[in-house]
Amino acid sequence: MKVAILDDYQGIASGMADWDSLPDGTEVEFFRDHLADEDALAERLRDFDVVMGMRERTPFPGSLLVRLPNLKHLITTGGGNASFDIPAATEMGIVVSGAPGFGEGPTELTWGLIIGVARQIHLEDQRTREGSWGTTVGVGLKGKTIGLLGLGHIGSLVARVANAFEMNVTAWSQNLTPERAAECSATLVGKDALFRDSDFVSVHLRLSDRTRGLVGARELALMKPTAYFINISRGPIVDEEALIDVLERGAIAGAGLDVMDVEPLPTGHPFLGLPNTLITPHLGYVTEESYEAFYSGVVEDIRAFAAGEPIRVINSEVLESPQLRGPLNR
Numbered sequence: 001m002k003v004a005i006l007d008d009y010q011g012i013a014s015g016m017a018d019w020d021s022l023p024d025g026t027e028v029e030f031f032r033d034h035l036a037d038e039d040a041l042a043e044r045l046r047d048f049d050v051v052m053g054m055r056e057r058t059p060f061p062g063s064l065l066v067r068l069p070n071l072k073h074l075i076t077t078g079g080g081n082a083s084f085d086i087p088a089a090t091e092m093g094i095v096v097s098g099a100p101g102f103g104e105g106p107t108e109l110t111w112g113l114i115i116g117v118a119r120q121i122h123l124e125d126q127r128t129r130e131g132s133w134g135t136t137v138g139v140g141l142k143g144k145t146i147g148l149l150g151l152g153h154i155g156s157l158v159a160r161v162a163n164a165f166e167m168n169v170t171a172w173s174q175n176l177t178p179e180r181a182a183e184c185s186a187t188l189v190g191k192d193a194l195f196r197d198s199d200f201v202s203v204h205l206r207l208s209d210r211t212r213g214l215v216g217a218r219e220l221a222l223m224k225p226t227a228y229f230i231n232i233s234r235g236p237i238v239d240e241e242a243l244i245d246v247l248e249r250g251a252i253a254g255a256g257l258d259v260m261d262v263e264p265l266p267t268g269h270p271f272l273g274l275p276n277t278l279i280t281p282h283l284g285y286v287t288e289e290s291y292e293a294f295y296s297g298v299v300e301d302i303r304a305f306a307a308g309e310p311i312r313v314i315n316s317e318v319l320e321s322p323q324l325r326g327p328l329n330r
Contacts, residue, residue, distance in 0.1 A: 002070075003028045003050040003302060007057040009281075017295035023306045034058065034264060042067040049073065049326075050305070052298050055285060056081055056234075057263065062088030072326035073305045075099060077294040078285075080314060082207050082234075090315040093323030095305060098312045099297030106284035107157040110232050113256030114141070114200055116278045117228045123275060139199075139226075141165045147198030149215070150233070151176055151184055155204035159184040170194055173205060195222040200230060207234035217242035223252045232284045235260040244270045247277060258284050 001023065005013050008030045019028050029048075034057060035041045041058070045051055045068055052075040053060065060074060062085040071094055076084055079098045089096050116122055119138035127135050145168040148155045155171065162169045169186040172194045181188040195201060201223065205211045216239040223229065229252060231238055240261045246252050254276035260269075263282055271277050297312070304311040308327040310319070318324060 001026045001050060001302075001306060002048045003052070004045055004048040005030045005052050005298075007034050007054045008032050009034075009057075012291065013295055016291050017299045019299060021299060022302055026302075026306075036262075038064050038067075046070065050075065050302055052077070053081065053084070054294070055282075056083040057282075059083035060089070061085050065089055065092055065094065073097065073302070073310070075298050075301050076314075077101065077298070079312075086315050090318045090321065091323070093318060093321050093325045095310050095318055095324070095326060096314045097301040097305070097310060098314055099294050099301060100312075101285060102289045102293035103287055104154075104157060105287045105290050106154050106232050107161070109258060109280065109284045110154070110158050110202060110204075110230060111161055113230050113232065113258065113278055113280070114146075114202070114228070117230075117254045117256045118200075122278045141167055144168070144199040145170060145197055146200045146202060147171070147189070147194035148186065148202055148204055149173060149194070150204035150206075151180060151186060152204060152206075154232075155202075156184045158202060158204060159186050170198065174210065191219070192222055195219045196224075198227060199224070200228050202230040203233045203237055205233055205237055207237055211237050213237070213239055215239065215243075217245070220246045220252065225251060226253050228253050229255040230257075231255070232258040235263070244274075247274050250276070254278070256280075258282055 003026060005028060009032060011032050013030050035044060042064060047070055049070055050073040051071060054077055065085060065088050074089055074094050074096045077099045078101060084096060086096055118141060120136040123136055142165060146162045148159060148171040150173045151171045159169045163185045170189045171181050171186040172189055172191045176188055178188045214237050220242055243255065247255060256278040258280045259282055265271065271279055301312060306327060313319065
């Protein structure tokens with residue numbers, strides 16, 4: 001059995017789990033580089049039986065899956081993956097499994113970005129190293145309004161911290177009710193009001209057909225020139241060109257961004273040249289604790305699949321399919 005572990009950016013996956021506990025004869029290969037070209041990716045993966053994708057770093061559309069005839073088991077870290085074509089995998093008889101994470105990394109990073117932009121930490125760090133001492137004046141959080149797009153698990157925890165900072169917490173999403181908002185010590189407001197009145201707008205929605213492009217030029221135009229935009233969810237929720245435009249014009253004070261339309265961010269991208277952006281490379285879930293949980297879960301998934309008893313199966317209907325690939329079909 002050949003196993004591919006993709007997008008091991010930091011080169012640490014081999015030490016994060018007990019890969020030696022996999023069945024005898026299992027070959028595990030770790031790839032640090034990211035391949036965006038589908039032809040190159042199909043060539044790399046054509047001989048592998050099992051492939052693990054770290055969150056949504058590498059998409060697996062049906063057009064790629066059909067070019068991987070040996071693939072029997074596709075694993076994503078987390079409980080689901082919007083960039084995996086699950087129906088196509090099911091039709092081809094490929095089992096798709098998830099792996100559990102650990103901790104509240106995205107919540108913590110949200111506040112790192114908020115405090116970072118509010119106090120201009122990234123600029124002051126750079127300028128201090130260059131010989132300048134004290135060049136900006138930050139803003140405090142107490143009494144400011146934070147508008148949360150989404151009040152699910154992460155959004156509710158962000159709200160809890162905001163209340164500890166004595167901020168005014170407002171929230172909006174398509175299905176949010178006043179009762180749910182009140183449970184999180186937040187106030188439900190209209191979408192336009194959230195953008196218009198907030199000092200910080202923070203996105204905590206899942207990417208779906210309903211949320212793709214939800215934040216566009218119209219919404220960003222409503223924001224105060226002193227307001228900051230934070231996104232640790234998914235890049236395509238926001239119209240990237242519209243966000244670049246308001247940042248370049250100084251129509252908003254700045255942005256803290258952990259996610260982009262294309263990742264890794266291409267060389268020369270406008271975000272990289274904007275001093276009013278604080279950019280992190282999709283670090284929300286990237287902690288030692290989360291990685292250990294993810295990779296250990298992947299090992300468990302592979303062992304269970306090899307034994308003919310797959311676990312954490314996202315497309316459970318595939319287990320009854322006559323097209324099923326792998327040990328269960330032998």
